[in-house]
Amino acid sequence: MDQEAQKDETTVTQFLDAVASGSATPGGGSVSALAGCLGSALVEMVVNLTSGKKVYASDEEQLGKIRAEAYSHRQSLVATIEKDIAAYQEVMKAYLLPKTTEEEKKRRKEEIQSALKKATDPPLYTAATSLKVMKLCQEALEKGNPNAACDAAVGALMADAALRGGIFNVLVNLSALDDKKYVEKLKKELRRLGQEGARIKEQIMLLVNQKIFPR
C-alpha cells in the first residue's frame, strides 16, 4: 500500500492509539489540525441540512460557497495532520546529528534551526485556516437550518481549539529559534490570528445564546 492510501485508511482507534503512545508524533500539532477538520466537517453538515430546502432558496448560492470552502479547508487540514508529523520528525532527526567536532556542532545547530523553522509552517497553517473555518461556522449559524445550529456551535468550538492549539505549537518552535526577525514576524502574525479569533468567538457565542438558548 502506498503512503497516501495508508494514511487514508488510518482508523480513528489507530490515530488515538498513535497519539497516546510514547512517540513524539503525532502530538498536539496533528490533533489541532484534526480539530480544524472536525470544525470544517460540521460546517459542511449544517449546509447539507439546509441547502435544497425551499425556505432557504434565496441563500442557495451563498450556502454552496460556504460548503465548498469548508470542504477545501477540511482537505488541506487533513493533509496538515501528516505534514506536522513529517516536520517534527525532521526536527528530531536534526537533534540526533553527531556533535563531537566543532564542524559537526555547527552543522547540527544549522540543521536544527532550519528544521524548527520549517516545523512552524504546519501549525501556522492550522491556526490561520481554523480561523477561516470559525468564520464559516459563524455564517452557518447565521444562514443555516436552526435545527443544526448546535452543530455549527460545536464546529466553532473545534475551530477555536484548533486555532489556539496551532498558536501554541508555533510558539513552542519559535522559543528555540535564533532568527529574531523571523520570530518577531511570526509572533505578530500569531497575535493577529489570536485577537481576530477571540473577536469572532465572542460574536459566535452571542449568536449561540440568541439562536440556541433564547430565554
Add this chain to the structure above:
Amino acid sequence: MDQEAQKDETTVTQFLDAVASGSATPGGGSVSALAGCLGSALVEMVVNLTSGKKVYASDEEQLGKIRAEAYSHRQSLVATIEKDIAAYQEVMKAYLLPKTTEEEKKRRKEEIQSALKKATDPPLYTAATSLKVMKLCQEALEKGNPNAACDAAVGALMADAALRGGIFNVLVNLSALDDKKYVEKLKKELRRLGQEGARIKEQIMLLVNQKIFPR
C-alpha cells in the same frame, strides 16, 4: 463484520465524511465526545514521554494513575461517540411516529419526550468526563516532561471544547423537554460543570504561560 468490529475500523476520513454528510448523525454530540478522546490520548502521550525516566522516578506511581484514568476515559468516550448517534436516532424515530388520531398524537409525544430525555445522557457524560480529562491535563502539565507541555496544553483545549460541546448538546435537548423538574436538575449540573471547567481552564492557561511561554 459485527457492529463492534466495524465501529473500530471506521477510518478518520470516513468519520469526517459521515459528519460532513447531510444526515443528522454523527453530529456535534459525537464530535464533542471525540474531542474528549483526543484530550485523553494527549494526557497518555505526556505520561508516556515522562514515565520511566530517572528524573521523574518519585512521581512514577502518580504518573501511572494519571495514565490509567486517561485511558479509561478515552475508552468510555470512544463508546460515547456511538451512544450519541444511537440516542439521537431514537429521537428522530419518535418524531416520525404517526400523528393522525388523538391516541397516536399522545403516544408520539410521550415517545419524543422519553427519547429526548435519554439523548441527554451521552452529551452529559461527555461534559462530565471531559472535565475530568481537563483535570488530568493540568496534572500532566504540572508533573510531566516539560518537552511535552505543549501536548498537555492542546489536550486541555480539546477537553474544554468537548466539555462546552457536551453542554450545548444537553441544553438543546432540554429546550424541547416538558419535565421542568428534570430540566432544572440538569441545568444546575451543567452550570456546575461549566463553572468548574472555566476555573480549571484559567489555572491551566496560567501554567501554560509559566511553563511554555515564560518571558
